[in-house]
Amino acid sequence: MSDSAAYKVETTSRLAQWRIENLASCTYRKSNPFKIGKWNWHLSVEKNRMLFVKLYPEISNLTRDNPPIASFIIRVICSAGGRKSLAHPEVTDKQLKSNDDFVWAIEVPLTGKFIVDVEFLDLKTASPSGGRPNSIWAEGYAEKLSNAAALSTLGRMLTEGILTDVVINACDGTISAHRAVLAARSPVFRGMFSHDLKEKELSAIDISDMSIKVCQAFLTYIYGNIRNADFLAHRLELLHAADKYDISDLKDACHQSLVEDIDTTNVLERLQFAYLYQLQELKASCLMYLVKFGKIYDIHEDLNRFLQQADGELIYDIFHEVLNAWKGF
Incomplete structure (x- = not known):
């Protein structure tokens, strides 16, 4: 085995294996970094009267700011005298910041080739609000794709005029939209369409204090695809609209932007x-x-x-x- 191969850890999405051919010629070895989840990791072994196995994340800004909280199963598999496997009790929700946070002392003497095998069951980060830690895998690829696709679809519904059912009359033009989307985002719009008002009867909303450009920016925010340049250009008018139509998140966004x-x-x-x-x-x-x-x-x-x-x-x-x-x- 080449020197570089001796320090390489093979990985899948949640499994890491480090094959050690011979530890007799030295008493300490540290693996090359390997990536599992958001972090780079290291394994190390130290041979004294016992064998010490350590698992820890590589020191970085990410580790300092968001140290992993790991659940894993770690084993040492030895081929000498027939295949023999030693397993550490399952580790659950262990926060790992340094190379001393997880140390496994093995009293059984090991000789010849062996494998250090780590199966990551879960990786979490602390909640910013101080609640329960959040699993990085629970975030889910499907959930991310679903959210992105939903926003993209909402944006297309507006820009392509797909099955629109209400017209908004600005002071210098008109634009078509969807009453269900407007009602879901604003209690004021919901009230218009839930009672026998002219907006419900005519399927039209008159917003005479808003230009068509501002109205377009307002709607693209509601539909989730506003461009930052448009937001910055119209944020004072958008603040007025957010207050008028009771859209608190838009009001907060304008507020914070104006402070900056x-x-x-x-x-x-x-x-x-x-x-x-x-x-x-x-x-x-x-x-x-x-x-x-x-x-x-x-x-x-x-x-x-x-x-x-x-x-x-x-x-x-x-x-x-x-x-x-x-x-x-």
């Missing part, structure tokens, strides 16, 4: 929208940008015009923030 790129050209407009739609994080970020970071002095004239038209409560919040900042000096 505040600058002197848009901070006052963002502050007005934050007040109008009760977006507390956006409001706090705008006030911090203006006051704590001193940008209020860079837009003095714009601020004067803004204060002449702003709501009294918003003006109070701005001056309250300024006063608190002065107290800190």
